[in-house]
Amino acid sequence: MGKILTIILAVCAIGGGILMYYQQVYAYYYEVEPNGTSDVQMTSLSSGAPEAVEYDAFEAIDADSSPIRYRACFTTRLSLESASDAYVADQTGVPLTAPGWFECFDAKQIGAEIEEGRARAYLGTENIRYGIDRVVAIHEDGRGWVWDQINRCGEIVFDGQPAPDDCPPAPEGY
Incomplete structure (x- = not known):
């Protein structure tokens, strides 16, 4: 028995x-179906608002089970110099891993490319959801990636602390 x-x-x-x-x-x-306009956006230095970036070969995945599971890959003709002159850099941009089957998004390689200066991270959309920023990275060869990550305000509020004065007020339920 x-x-x-x-x-x-x-x-x-x-x-x-x-x-x-x-x-x-x-x-x-x-799979996220591209809409052709807001799939790849970066925050403008001049207006402070997200602006659509021209792209091709867009692939993206998302999941409703977590606010930071969004990952996307694309190509663009935007150069690193043009992007740096026009868009807000994101010094905290660290790509999060994607499932192995989403082959175009290799977080370790993207992170290494950013550290080596061959790619740069930019603020896509701040607070796309409360406490979550969308980050866009562009490589010197025109490849690009997008991911969501928790921002400073989100880290504090999601940890159960009140929102600092310089953060937007947390929605009810946080």
């Missing part, structure tokens, strides 16, 4: 592990 219970327990543990892996890596993600 003990062997049977051990086998049942092992099968349940393996099945649960497989299910958990599937849910983390595949289940909640969906």
Whole structure:
């Protein structure tokens, strides 16, 4: 009887592990259909508002299970020099990993390219959701990536602390 219970327990543990892996890596993600206008936006130095950037070859995924699961890849003819002259740089831009099956987004490589100066990160849209900024990185060869990350105000509020005076007030429920 003990062997049977051990086998049942092992099968349940393996099945649960497989299910958990599937849910983390595949289940909640969906492809984002490009709308042609607001898919890639960067915050203008002159107006302080996000502006659409011309792009091609757009691919994106998102998930409703987390506000920071958005990842996108694209190409652009915008040069790093032109981007730096026109858009707000993001010094905190650190790409978050994407599922392995979303092959165009390799966070380690993107991060290394930013550190080496071959790519630069820019503020896409500040507070796209409360406490979440959208960041856009552009490589010198025209490849680009987009991801969402928690900003300073979000880190504080999501940790259960009141919003600092220089942050927008947190919506109810935070």
